[in-house]
Ligand code: SF4
């Protein structure tokens with residue numbers, strides 16, 4: 001496939017208090033970033049069940065971004081610390097089950113880091129363009 | 143204290159039954175949870191309060207139809223409850239430890255009675271053996287002495303048992319130490335001193351044979367395990383999980399029989415996965431076709447994420463898969479890798495928190511900061 005024509009699809013689960021607000025700030029500040037990301041707002045990164053990440057990946061999304069508050073800043077104290085462990089386990093499982101674990105990104109982005117949000121989406125989009133489409137796009141027998 | 147239960151006329155089973163009866167009669171416990179022979183000749187766990195009925199107890203029968211940790215949870219989870227002696231194999235004890243951490247069992251009023259495991263058969267195999275000449279219990283128990291564990295000629299142990307490197311009991315209140323013992327003469331048992339006193343038992347000498355035989359069994363089984371893990375990892379790399387689980391019929395047996403799967407109602411049996419008819423159409427259009435029932439690999443990957451850190455390798459999932467898929471092998475092979483990341487060994491220590499409910503602030507500090 002010609003990767004220039006390939007536009008990756010990214011599903012992002014963002015915590016309400018930090019990363020979602022950061023994304024909003026990127027928008028209101030008119031910071032440019034690729035339109036490849038579909039944002040789903042959750043109350044906390046700690047509310048991301050592994051199933052939420054797996055479902056889009058198996059359906060053919062090219063990447064999943066999980067965004068939360070920086071360590072120490074979670075509005076529910078420890079949601080992001082637990083999310084960190086859960087995502088580490090998830091990536092290890094994906095890897096050992098024969099999938100690309102690097103399609104899953106966890107990033108801490110605060111409410112004031114609109115610029116960091118835009119950069120993260122830009123980097124992720126470039127990375128996935130380089131990597132190519134998720135093979136799951138073609139696989140119906142999952 | 144280590145004692146020896148004397149075995150008369152080579153009948154080890156009678157000696158074990160006698161020991162369990164003593165526990166009831168001396169009121170060490172009020173009931174015993176133990177595998178029992180049903181009138182039909184099959185084996186099932188039962189909670190036994192009447193010592194006379196322990197004549198049907200058979201914790202030495204080489205069959206495992208379910209992991210009894212789950213039922214040990216049922217009888218212990220909340221007060222008021224009885225004081226129960228639970229006779230369990232090593233994989234059941236490990237599962238029990240995990241269930242305590244998952245708040246689905248309690249050790250408060252439980253006396254765990256662990257029995258070294260010489261290998262078990264699937265229920266269907268066990269029944270076939272009974273129909274066809276019978277199960278030679280004496281020959282089976284004789285393998286404990288040397289540790290050269292082998293199934294009866296013409297039959298195979300459960301897949302999970304073949305690669306089980308932890309068949310020996312660790313950390314039980316009472317341990318029936320089969321490994322290294324001449325079970326036609328006596329059964330070595332370790333138990334708390336005050337319990338031995340209550341039972342009027344006196345200490346026997348330690349001969350160190352069990353440790354020696356356990357080491358040998360562990361080495362042999364580890365070799366099998368590692369070979370099978372390597373094979374499975376290669377398959378997973380090549381075919382992915384959708385290749386290995388291609389024949390799955392989504393019966394959910396693997397989840398139902400897993401002693402660890404802890405959700406009261408599985409997400410995959412909940413309305414979350416009752417999709418609208420048009421949703422299936424959309425999926426079919428997007429990929430050209432969509433497997434039904436939908437979300438089959440999602441089911442397996444979710445189960446891995448929810449419980450693989452606690453997988454004790456009992457192999458019940460493999461035993462009960464109608465499609466004969468190597469479910470337990472997949473879970474064990476992946477489990478080993480994920481458990482290593484968190485330096486976690488399921489069943490090791492009831493005080494050790496589950497990796498996904500605990501955290502440290504100063505770990506994996508680089509994650510999320512790129
Ligand atoms: S996943 Fe299979 S091997 Fe692991 S604990 Fe559950 S039933 Fe036993």
Ligand code: SF4
Pocket residue numbers: 387389390391392393394395396397459462463464465466467469
């Ligand atoms: S027991 Fe086997 S066929 Fe049934 S859901 Fe599990 S893997 Fe699929």
Ligand code: FES
Pocket residue numbers: 015016017018019043044045046067068069073074075076077079080
């Ligand atoms: S509220 Fe943002 S990670 Fe918990």
